Amino acid sequence: MAASVPVAAAGGTAAAVAAQNGSALRRGLPRLAGGDPWPPAGTVVVESAAEPAPSEASEPAAVAPAVMDEAAAPAAPSTAVATRPDVSAPLPFTRTVWNGSAPRRLAAEPASRPRPTWPQAIGGLFAAAGLAVLAGAAIAIVRALCSLPFLQDFLTTYPGEYHLPAGAPVGIPGWIGWQHFFNVFLMTLIIRSGLRVRSEKRPTAFWTPRGNPKGKISLTLWFHQGLDLLWIINGVIFVVLLFVTGQWMRIVPTSWDVFPNALSAALQYVSFDWPTENGWVNYNSLQQLAYFTIVFLAAPVAIATGFRMSGLWPKKAEGLSKAYPIEIARAVHFPTMLFFTAFIVVHVALVLLTGMLRNLNHMFAAQDAVTWTGFWVFVLSLVVIAGGWAAARPLVLAPIAKVFGQVSGR
Known part of the structure; x- marks a missing residue:
């Protein structure tokens, strides 16, 4: 012992x-x-x-x-000589380590996305079916209303479009087709990079302007802002050419009749008794209001909010910053992007459903004919857009960004 x-x-x-x-x-x-x-x-x-052997008398x-x-x-x-110390009681101390795996390993492991359960999947199907039923009910109700005499008179008085001013140009020139392609190409990449900026937690690469180490931003944000600048330049050229050539009269309302005609066109679209399309000469009033909103309202809002959130905003202008808080810009910028996205989806759907070949010839071939020329140009533009989407990654963007500044991993 x-x-x-x-x-x-x-x-x-x-x-x-x-x-x-x-x-x-x-x-x-x-x-x-x-x-x-x-x-x-x-x-x-x-x-x-x-x-000594243990005994009953021993303690x-x-x-x-x-x-x-x-x-x-x-x-x-x-x-x-002292007796053995009592070590049965635990020593008092404060735990200084985490009872689990190392945080480094946990951070490196990607978080698994929860898979939807059967009840959730069935609920999603019921929600989709409910929306389809509501859409069908809306179509049936509008068709029934349009058969009433007072709405028949309204549709006759306001067929969906009004006459343009005298001297308005006829046809869509080639430069509008090119501007249209550039706008779609840039808008697609802007939406992609914007969503990436919102979801990016730990950027893999950063860009720093020369001579300004405090202006360091992620490579994704640099790409997004660079696309914004190109989009603004393309938009300024487009607006200037609109007013120089007189094409502005096709998308800027020139009569108060635009509003009842827009309502008439909306009713005809919902009832699936669609208005007669003649975009080569004149857009219907609903189209005119939509194009005017995109070019002269939504685009300036996107530019103003994006500029407020960018590094180009003057940081020393305290009064201006107080009058235009960045929180307002953030609250408006993302919904504006959603509006652009919704417009693109609806616009493309109506182009394909209301005379696809003729509409594509108008926009991509600058001719009023029902041929496949505009369709194949449209397909080629989709290939170019898809290539730009696939190339928008740090491996491709880093060499381009190095021309305008420094690229680093941290």
Whole structure:
């Protein structure tokens, strides 16, 4: 049986023998906060020569003293040998490590997306079916209303379009087709990069302008702002050419009749008794209002809010910043993007459903004919847009960004 023996500081005989026959204990945490390490310095373990057999009369808590040679230590003081310390109670200490896996490993592991459950999937199907039923009901109701006499008179008085001013140009020139393609190409990449900026938590690459290390932004944000600048330049050229050539009269309302005619066109679209399309000469009033809103309202709002959120905004203009808070720009910018997205979806759908070949010839071939020329140009433009979408990644963008600044991983 072993007993722990503290070695006397004065170096007594019993302590010396204990030091020779035993082994020193490794010291650990203190028993009390702010105390010395436990056990005391110099405590050793001594192996006893014999261990008495347990008996009923013996007390379980009694600890047998170490047996030492009486000749070797005849005058050993009774305080030289101490009983084994009680180590059954846990040491008081505060945990300083996290009881789990390393945070580095957890951060590196991608968060798994929860899969929809069967009830959720069935609920989604019911929601889609409900929307389809509501759409069908709306169509049936509008068709029924349009058969009423007063609405028949309204549709006759306002067929969906009004006459343009005298001298309005006829036809769609080739430069509008090119501008249309550039606008679609840039808008697609702007929406892609904008959504990426909103969802990007830890950018993989950064861009820093030369001479301004504080202007460091993510490579994705640099790409988004660069596209915005090209889109603005393309839009300015488009607006200038509109007013120089007189094409502005096709998309800018010139009569209050635009509103009742727009309502008439909307009713005809919903009832699936669509208005007669003649975009080569004149757009219907609903189209005119939509194009006017996109060019002269939504585009300026997108530019103004984007400029407020960009690094080009003057940081020292405290009064201007207070009058136009960045929170307002953030609250408006994203819904404006959603409006553009909804317009593109509806616009493309109506182009394909209301005389696809003729409409595509108007926009992509600058001719009023029912041929496949505009269709194949449209397909080619989709291939170019898809290529730009696939190429919009750091491996391709980094060499381009290096021309205008410094690219780094941090």
